[in-house]
Amino acid sequence: MKTLLQHVAHARSGDKGNTSNICVMAYAPELYPMLKEQLTAERFKAHYAGVVKGKVDRYPVDGLHALNFVAHEALGGGVSRSLCLDYYGKALAARILSFELEVPEALKPHLRGL
Amino acid sequence: MKNTLRIGAGSAWWGDRVEPAALNAARNDLDYLSFETIAEATVSAAQVRKRRDPAFPGYDTYLDDRMQAVLPACLERGTKIITNQGWINPEGAAQRIVHWLRQLGARGVKVAAVSGSLITERVLELTDTILENGKPTSTLTENLVSAEVYLGAEPIVDALKQGASIVISGRVADPSIFMAPMMYEFGWDALDHQHLGRGNGIGHLLECGAQVTGGYFADPGFKDVPEPWNLAFPIAEVDPDGNAVITKVAGTGGAVNLQTVKEQMFYEVHDPASYITPDVVVDFTTAKLEQVGANRVQVSGISGKPRTPTLKVSIGCMEGFIGEDMFFYAGAGALRRAQLAKRILEERFKIVKLQAEEVRIDFLGVNAIHGAMSPADQAEPYEVAVRVAARCRTREEAIKVGREVDGMAVSGVAMTGKRVPHQDRTREIIGVWSSLVAREKIEPKVSFYES
Numbered sequence: 001m002k003t004l005l006q007h008v009a010h011a012r013s014g015d016k017g018n019t020s021n022i023c024v025m026a027y028a029p030e031l032y033p034m035l036k037e038q039l040t041a042e043r044f045k046a047h048y049a050g051v052v053k054g055k056v057d058r059y060p061v062d063g064l065h066a067l068n069f070v071a072h073e074a075l076g077g078g079v080s081r082s083l084c085l086d087y088y089g090k091a092l093a094a095r096i097l098s099f100e101l102e103v104p105e106a107l108k109p110h111l112r113g114l
Numbered sequence: 115m116k117n118t119l120r121i122g123a124g125s126a127w128w129g130d131r132v133e134p135a136a137l138n139a140a141r142n143d144l145d146y147l148s149f150e151t152i153a154e155a156t157v158s159a160a161q162v163r164k165r166r167d168p169a170f171p172g173y174d175t176y177l178d179d180r181m182q183a184v185l186p187a188c189l190e191r192g193t194k195i196i197t198n199q200g201w202i203n204p205e206g207a208a209q210r211i212v213h214w215l216r217q218l219g220a221r222g223v224k225v226a227a228v229s230g231s232l233i234t235e236r237v238l239e240l241t242d243t244i245l246e247n248g249k250p251t252s253t254l255t256e257n258l259v260s261a262e263v264y265l266g267a268e269p270i271v272d273a274l275k276q277g278a279s280i281v282i283s284g285r286v287a288d289p290s291i292f293m294a295p296m297m298y299e300f301g302w303d304a305l306d307h308q309h310l311g312r313g314n315g316i317g318h319l320l321e322c323g324a325q326v327t328g329g330y331f332a333d334p335g336f337k338d339v340p341e342p343w344n345l346a347f348p349i350a351e352v353d354p355d356g357n358a359v360i361t362k363v364a365g366t367g368g369a370v371n372l373q374t375v376k377e378q379m380f381y382e383v384h385d386p387a388s389y390i391t392p393d394v395v396v397d398f399t400t401a402k403l404e405q406v407g408a409n410r411v412q413v414s415g416i417s418g419k420p421r422t423p424t425l426k427v428s429i430g431c432m433e434g435f436i437g438e439d440m441f442f443y444a445g446a447g448a449l450r451r452a453q454l455a456k457r458i459l460e461e462r463f464k465i466v467k468l469q470a471e472e473v474r475i476d477f478l479g480v481n482a483i484h485g486a487m488s489p490a491d492q493a494e495p496y497e498v499a500v501r502v503a504a505r506c507r508t509r510e511e512a513i514k515v516g517r518e519v520d521g522m523a524v525s526g527v528a529m530t531g532k533r534v535p536h537q538d539r540t541r542e543i544i545g546v547w548s549s550l551v552a553r554e555k556i557e558p559k560v561s562f563y564e565s
Contacts (some may be wrong), residue, residue, distance in 0.1 A: 006454045010337055010373060011375070014382030017154075017246060017546065024379035025373065050486025061386050061399050064376055070384045078246075079435065080155055080543050083474040083503040086483045090330075095487055 003064040006097035007111040008035055013093035018087040020052075020074040024096055028110040031103075032065035038101050044069050049093070049097050067097075115166045115354060116145070119195070121292055123347040124197070125186060126323030128156060128174060130182050134324065134347040134366075139184035142191045143364050146295040147184060150177075150288045150321050157285055158430025158544045160201045160494050161234075161260040168479065175212070176444055188265065189220050192530030195262045195271055195280040196291050206228045208563045212517035215565035219464045222547075223565040227417030228283035230558035232425065233551070237261035237544045239550035241427055251549050257431040259302070259544060263551055264340025264426045266392030268304050269558035270294035285428070289317030292350070300354045310394035311418015312356025315401065316388070319378050319413065320359055326360060326378040326430065327409075328368025336344065337378040342539075357414035359406060370409040395419040404505035424550035433545035434471070435508065440478065440501040441522055442531035452477050452498045453526045458526060462518045468512045470504040477501075512540040 005024070008031050008082030013022045024039065028031040041058040048056075058089050059069065076082030086092075103111065122144045124135035139147055151174050163170050177199050188195060196399035200207040215223050229478065231481035233240060237258070267290040273281045275298065283291075293313040294303065302309040311497045319326050324345045332339040344367035352358040358372055379398055383389050389396040394416065402415040441468070443451045451462045456475045463473065478499035480492070501521060507514040516539035521533050 006336060010333070010377065012377040012381055014380075016382055016384070017548070019384070021382060021384055023377065023378070023383075025376050025380075027373075030340075049489060051484065057384075059384075059386050063399060064379070064401065064403065066376060066380060066386075068380050068383060068386055078471075078545065080545050081505065083436065083472055083505055084483070084485065085476070085478070085501060091483050095484060 001103055001105060003103045003111060005101055006098065007114055008101055008103065009095050011093040014088050015075060015079055015088045018073055018075045018078040020071045020092050021068060022071060022093045022096060023066055023068045024054060025064070027112045029065050030107055030110050032105065034101065034107065036060055039067060039099065041069065044096070048074070048095060067076070072087040095109050115301070116299055117353065119296060119352045120349060121144070121146045121148060121295055121352060122349045123320045123323045124180065125151055126321065126325065126472065127153055128176065130323060131546065132179050134345065135180060136183040137363055137366070138347050138349065139187035139193060140267055142187060144191070145299070146191045146194050146196060146305060147188060148291045148320070149180060149195070149199055151199050152279065152285055153199070154199065154428060154546045155430060155544045157201055157428070158260040158546065159218050161430070162542065162544065164202065171206050171210070173201045173207035173477070174199035177207055177210060178214070181211055182443055185214055185218060189218065195294070196273065196294055198283045198286045199281045200227060200229070200284045202232060202284065204282050204284050204560060210281055211282065212563045212565045221565055223280070224278045225280045225282065225563045226276070226278035227561050227563070227565070228265070228273060228281060228558055229296060230269070230556065231283070231285040233263055233556070234258070234261045237427060240537055240551045240555055241447045243549060245548040245550070246539060250428065254431050254547060255431055257433060259432055260430040260431065262558065263429050263556050264392050264428070265558050266290045267297055268292035269560055271298045273560045274298040276560070283335045289314045289322035289391055289410065290393055292317035292320045294317045294457060296352055302469070304393070305420070307394050307418040307420045309356045312416045314391050314394050314418070315396045315416035316350050316352060316356065316358045316413060318396065320348050320350055320369050322381060324368065326374055327362045327379060328374055331374055337373065339360055339367070339369055343367065357411050357412070359412050361410045364440065370411050372403050372411060373402055374406055375411045375413065390422060392421070394421050416538060423553055424557060425553050427549045427551050429549060431545045433542050433543040434506055434551050435512035435514030436503055436505050437540045438503040439516045439519040439539045440499045441519060442499050443529065444497040444531065446520060448496065449477065449480065450527065451496055454524060455500050455527045455530065458522070459518060461501065462521065466469045466514055466518065468514050469506060470523050472505050473504045475500065475502045486519065509540055
């Protein structure tokens with residue numbers, strides 16, 4: 001079944017200069033392998049098209065069921081120069097919640113907020 | 115040696131709430147209370163303010179509020195305070211704290227000031243390359259406002275060894291403010307990267323205050339937080355190995371659970387296996403988290419790698435001005451009128467020859483936050499704000515943004531909601547760049563004052 005990421009994982013963004021890191025953490029260990037397989041750096045970047053101008057690095061932390069994405073050139077030139085109202089990019093993490101995942105029926109009991 | 119060291123957070127940034135710090139102090143069982151108040155541009159902004167207003171003392175503008183709120187309880191219990199509220203004047207801040215101690219009748223309390231992070235005059239000789247763009251730091255000469263090295267925990271440990279009960283510094287890396295007490299109390303060596311890695315990792319969990327106790331976290335229906343109006347700042351109960359339980363004052367709102375701790379662990383982290391601090395390189399990938407009680411998470415197994423030979427330098431530069439304003443539409447056709455208003459402004463900016471590096475006109479409620487990622491096929495909003503911003507070299511140019519929005523009052527579109535300009539609609543840009551400096555070139559200084 002197709003499911004939005006918001007039912008599978010939670011996310012938080014942080015800023016350093018013009019770089020935003022967005023960490024995506026599975027709600028349950030059982031959901032992590034599927035998340036890791038489907039949410040690649042390339043797909044992540046495509047989902048942020050138009051805002052993330054630079055490359056995206058992905059750092060999986062398997063032990064904590066988390067994928068840390070580092071998005072370069074993502075904050076409009078940097079926190080102090082950005083013309084975006086949300087110049088820290090605090091709301092950027094929310095974007096990934098709308099990423100669509102294919103979730104096996106067997107994992108359905110682990111989904112959050114359905 | 116203590117078996118457990120209790121370290122609480124007093125602030126996560128300059129504008130943070132004061133009342134949870136007072137609560138952490140009043141709980142009366144903390145060994146240390148640590149305050150973090152310096153963001154990327156805080157020191158540069160203080161330098162600019164000092165230039166314009168010589169009476170500005172140069173330390174945290176909430177120093178008085180924070181100290182008055184926590185000193186009585188800290189004195190009673192013997193809780194030591196570590197803080198980077200000294201900004202560009204740690205010595206002045208230390209003397210101000212002495213003033214408050216005397217007001218409270220506390221005599222003989224030793225307050226240490228840690229300075230030496232400010233290297234504005236020497237930065238061009240000490241550094242070579244700008245990390246963000248690879249250009250020489252000398253290209254920043256003209257607009258340079260401030261340069262500060264991120265100091266580590268060592269000078270704070272020195273101050274504690276010499277009997278300080280309160281240590282106030284300029285720029286010290288956020289986690290180091292929380293780790294310094296661990297190094298001092300447990301006798302960790304500055305090159306003991308395993309312990310320092312764990313300690314800095316715990317420091318990182320505490321440095322953003324409520325972000326680990328349920329703040330910046332609630333998402334109704336997905337991540338619910340009890341009493342989110344009544345959050346506490348975190349407390350770490352640290353053992354001599356550097357493992358810790360993260361918790362908070364009982365009876366407060368918020369939550370400490372695996373999710374809040376994980377979200378904070380990776381906040382502002384790039385490679386989780388190499389989180390570089392002045393003291394050590396932290397590896398979070400080996401961490402183990404366990405919920406050991408209500409609002410109690412055990413954090414163990416964070417590891418560390420030897421510190422780098424360099425320290426990070428933050429260089430603040432004046433880079434012009436942003437002009438910004440907004441006005442409003444509502445009801446049927448709100449977006450249609452907003453779109454025409456945008457077109458009018460674009461033409462007006464040509465007519466008044468606005469010189470801008472970048473102009474952005476957004477519709478708040480439609481695309482002002484997520485910009486180009488916002489879906490094109492969304493439902494028509496009932497209300498829209500048109501928000502316009504431009505980045506310019508001079509204030510004269512940036513002022514044009516607000517002046518053209520003024521024109522939208524009687525020369526604009528039907529049913530335009532507008533504010534009378536009651537505040538400055540321009541602001542200065544302090545751009546922040548980074549570089550590296552050889553560790554041995556930096557000599558922190560510790561000075562002492564007594565109440």
